[in-house]
Amino acid sequence: xxxxxxxxxxxxxxxxxxxxxxxxxxxxxxxxxxxxxxxxxxxxxxxxxxxxxxxxxxxxxxxxxxxxxxxxxxxxxxxxxxxxxxxxxxxxxxxxxxxxxxxxxxxxxxxxxxxxxxxxxxxxxxxxxxxxxxxxxxxxxxxxxxxxxxxxxxxxxxxxxxxxxxxxxxxxxxxxxxxxxxxxxxxxxxxxxxxxxxxxxxxxxxxxxxxxxxxxxxxxxxxxxxxxxxxxxxxxxxxxxxxxxxxxxxxxxxxxxxxxxxxxxxxxxxxxxxxxxxxxxxxxxxxxxxxxxxxxxxxxxxxxxxxxxxxxxxxxxxxxxxxxxxxxxxxxxxxxxxxxxxxxxxxxxxxxxxxxxxxxxxxxxxxxxxxxxxxxxxxxxxxxxxxxxxxxxxxxxxxxxxxxxxxxxxxxxxxxxxxxxxxxxxxxxxxxxxxxxxxxxxxxxxxxxxxxxxxxxxxxxxxxxxxxxxxxxxxxxxxxxxxxxxxxxxxxxxxxxxxxxxxxxxxxxxxxxxxxxxxxxxxxxxxxxxxxxxxxxxxxxxxxxxxxxxxxxxxxxxxxxxxxxxxxxxxxxxxxxxxxxxxxxxxxxxxxxxxxxxxxxxxxxxxxxxxxxxxxxxxxxxxxxxxxxxxxxxxxxxxxxxxxxxxxxxxxxxxxxxxxxxxxxxxxxxxxxxxxxxxxxxxxxxxxxxxxxxxxxxxxxxxxxxxxxxxxxxxxxxxxxxxxxxxxx
Amino acid sequence: xxxxxxxxxxxxxxxxxxxxxxxxxxxxxxxxxxxxxxxxxxxxxxxxxxxxxxxxxxxxxxxxxxxxxxxxxxx
Numbered sequence: 001x002x003x004x005x006x007x008x009x010x011x012x013x014x015x016x017x018x019x020x021x022x023x024x025x026x027x028x029x030x031x032x033x034x035x036x037x038x039x040x041x042x043x044x045x046x047x048x049x050x051x052x053x054x055x056x057x058x059x060x061x062x063x064x065x066x067x068x069x070x071x072x073x074x075x076x077x078x079x080x081x082x083x084x085x086x087x088x089x090x091x092x093x094x095x096x097x098x099x100x101x102x103x104x105x106x107x108x109x110x111x112x113x114x115x116x117x118x119x120x121x122x123x124x125x126x127x128x129x130x131x132x133x134x135x136x137x138x139x140x141x142x143x144x145x146x147x148x149x150x151x152x153x154x155x156x157x158x159x160x161x162x163x164x165x166x167x168x169x170x171x172x173x174x175x176x177x178x179x180x181x182x183x184x185x186x187x188x189x190x191x192x193x194x195x196x197x198x199x200x201x202x203x204x205x206x207x208x209x210x211x212x213x214x215x216x217x218x219x220x221x222x223x224x225x226x227x228x229x230x231x232x233x234x235x236x237x238x239x240x241x242x243x244x245x246x247x248x249x250x251x252x253x254x255x256x257x258x259x260x261x262x263x264x265x266x267x268x269x270x271x272x273x274x275x276x277x278x279x280x281x282x283x284x285x286x287x288x289x290x291x292x293x294x295x296x297x298x299x300x301x302x303x304x305x306x307x308x309x310x311x312x313x314x315x316x317x318x319x320x321x322x323x324x325x326x327x328x329x330x331x332x333x334x335x336x337x338x339x340x341x342x343x344x345x346x347x348x349x350x351x352x353x354x355x356x357x358x359x360x361x362x363x364x365x366x367x368x369x370x371x372x373x374x375x376x377x378x379x380x381x382x383x384x385x386x387x388x389x390x391x392x393x394x395x396x397x398x399x400x401x402x403x404x405x406x407x408x409x410x411x412x413x414x415x416x417x418x419x420x421x422x423x424x425x426x427x428x429x430x431x432x433x434x435x436x437x438x439x440x441x442x443x444x445x446x447x448x449x450x451x452x453x454x455x456x457x458x459x460x461x462x463x464x465x466x467x468x469x470x471x472x473x474x475x476x477x478x479x480x481x482x483x484x485x486x487x488x489x490x491x492x493x494x495x496x497x498x499x500x501x502x503x504x505x506x507x508x509x510x511x512x513x514x515x516x517x518x519x520x521x522x523x524x525x526x527x528x529x530x531x532x533x534x535x536x537x538x539x540x541x542x543x544x545x546x547x548x549x550x551x552x553x554x555x556x557x558x559x560x561x562x563x564x565x566x567x568x569x570x571x572x573x574x575x576x577x578x579x580x581x582x583x584x585x586x587x588x589x590x591x592x593x594x595x596x597x598x599x600x601x602x603x604x605x606x607x608x609x610x611x612x613x614x615x616x617x618x619x620x621x622x623x624x625x626x627x628x629x630x631x632x633x634x635x636x637x638x639x640x641x642x643x644x645x646x647x648x649x650x651x652x653x654x655x656x657x658x659x660x661x662x663x664x665x666x667x668x669x670x671x672x673x674x675x676x677x678x679x680x681x682x683x684x685x686x687x688x689x690x691x692x693x694x695x696x697x698x699x700x701x702x703x704x705x706x707x708x709x710x711x712x713x714x715x716x717x718x719x720x721x722x723x724x725x726x727x728x729x
Numbered sequence: 730x731x732x733x734x735x736x737x738x739x740x741x742x743x744x745x746x747x748x749x750x751x752x753x754x755x756x757x758x759x760x761x762x763x764x765x766x767x768x769x770x771x772x773x774x775x776x777x778x779x780x781x782x783x784x785x786x787x788x789x790x791x792x793x794x795x796x797x798x799x800x801x802x803x804x
Binding site: 104105260263289393395399498499504 | 746751752753754755756757758759760762763771772773774775776777778780784785786787788789790791794
């Protein structure tokens with residue numbers, strides 16, 4: 001009842017927004033919906049879904065952004081999603097965003113949308129650019145020929161959007177037309193369609209004329225998904241009966257015949273309505289491409305761009321990472337400890353809150369700056385059009401190991417942090433490419449592994465630290481290549497991805513689009529990752545502190561787990577419970593391995609001095625910290641353009657740990673241990689990223705097995721091989 | 730002659746698309762149809778893929794994919 005009343009007072013209207021990739025669809029939706037946009041995933045798949053509900057006049061408008069597609073044929077996941085939505089969810093209206101600079105190809109999708117028999121409103125977008133090119137588009141004529149409304153828009157300047165909303169309003173106020181005007185192809189084809197319609201009509205009485213015609217076209221086209229959905233088994237008979245002359249007259253299959261017919265309309269229409277200048281001047285895109293895709297300059301420019309992005313991402317983020325780390329580990333920790341102590345909480349509870357919960361929250365928060373910075377740059381690369389060029393330049397090399405040109409960027413980011421790089425795989429269109437890339441990302445040695453390398457190499461190979469580091473990175477890349485090839489031959493056997501990719505014109509993405517995208521991603525991560533990390537962090541705390549009142553770390557659950565796991569590590573050189581326990585805690589993040597070792601090996605190392613609690617000082621500290629972070633982000637950005645070197649800091653407090661490690665490991669075991677840490681498993685936060693991107697824990701599971709297997713085997717070869725060669729001492 | 734054999738700058742017309750299945754459908758969706766004119770714009774620095782201009786926009790494809798497209802050069 002209540003529902004009905006709302007419907008009566010305000011009219012509900014669902015609008016699906018469809019269009020080609022690079023048609024400015026996202027910008028248009030961002031401009032209309034702004035912060036009301038809700039970003040999620042289409043159920044069960046990795047494709048992003050955006051929607052927004054808002055009031056306009058006496059309308060409740062719900063806008064659903066369909067994935068950008070060139071067509072509605074079932075070639076890609078995006079196309080299937082867009083199609084299923086349009087067919088099953090029956091939106092009231094389609095807003096078709098059309099790139100005015102690329103009318104013909106965009107109209108091909110328009111024709112397919114019109115076949116569906118859903119009312120359509122066209123937003124003729126990027127109108128400014130098309131005018132700048134000297135194009136004259138006769139908008140009235142498009143309206144006449146397609147019998148739809150057309151609104152010129154410039155989404156980047158918010159121009160024409162009011163008109164678009166007005167048209168949506170006036171559409172809603174008009175009585176619904178049951179049957180929409182239908183497009184006509186050529187006489188031969190139209191006749192065949194008509195005949196098929198007559199034939200199937202009795203069986204599909206519930207479909208109106210538009211839908212029947214659409215179904216007939218799909219039958220002739222041989223669209224398997226639709227045939228299956230409607231239970232049509234007699235396609236061959238229908239074709240033989242009604243389309244024989246089409247096959248004979250046209251020396252090709254019916255699928256391309258329909259595509260030809262659609263393009264026939266698109267081409268014909270664009271010839272009719274579009275007037276191009278006689279001489280087309282060279283465009284800015286061609287000028288840029290002449291340099292960026294140049295035979296000799298292409299690769300250096302690409303590498304430079306990647307280096308810049310990598311540096312900027314981590315240089316901007318790092319000061320904030322340190323700041324957040326400092327706040328959660330310092331003041332926040334102290335405040336909570338103080339607060340809890342003042343209400344007489346037991347010591348174990350204070351420890352749980354500070355060491356378990358706050359430390360866990362800290363772990364999530366430190367990733368936020370990196371995720372934000374990375375999403376910002378990735379969105380910029382995609383929006384500007386350079387991403388497609390990067391893929392074009394790198395494809396040959398990446399294709400050699402079964403990947404796609406676009407795989408390079410996530411892999412590169414992986415050297416900073418694996419988490420954003422799993423998210424970055426979303427720039428890949430093909431599901432298989434996405435998964436394959438994300439499976440080898442964990443072999444890119446991330447920054448969190450550095451503390452382990454630093455401690456071990458400085459303990460055992462002082463003076464050769466640089467070489468050891470280099471060696472570890474190279475081993476990681478090598479293992480990535482090999483395991484990529486293995487995956488390609490096993491899990492993804494026979495699947496061949498295509499590289500048919502548009503190189504869109506260069507465009508400046510709007511700040512608003514960049515911000516919305518970046519913000520959405522960061523927010524999503526915070527919420528999702530927060531929950532999991534918190535759980536794992538608390539779990540590890542319990543492992544360390546159970547059974548109750550445990551004194552010796554060896555008798556804690558973690559110590560016991562370490563003792564159980566130790567024999568597995570025996571053949572690779574470090575079969576002791578201390579190392580095993582440290583490795584287990586590394587599931588949160590690999591740098592913790594060092595922390596746990598310190599805690600276990602050096603019992604009183606980390607006992608912090610009791611500091612006077614002062615809120616005033618803490619607030620001041622945070623304030624100064626923030627100022628410093630902004631300042632050093634600024635300095636980092638400027639130093640990116642001069643000389644900047646990555647330095648691995650070494651905590652002086654850990655020198656005691658170094659001494660202990662020297663007695664517990666042989667140099668050979670140390671190398672084996674470093675290789676093991678490099679490969680053994682992606683951390684839980686990376687796991688959350690897998691879950692978020694692919695909607696299942698399956699790929700994280702495979703990644704864990706793959707990582708552990710590779711780590712163990714390689715460490716075994718190195719350790720046992722080393723022993724045989726007499727490096728055992 | 731097929732598309733993968735052409736040099737940058739050369740203009741040709743599509744005679745036949747040899748492949749079947751997803752590749753063919755994708756090519757059709759992108760406007761790569763029989764009778765269409767193609768200009769080969771560039772070859773990637775490592776020799777593959779190639780960039781073509783068709784229907785007044787730029788498209789890239791691997792040589793292996795281009796080899797499925799039979800063309801005749803036009804002047």
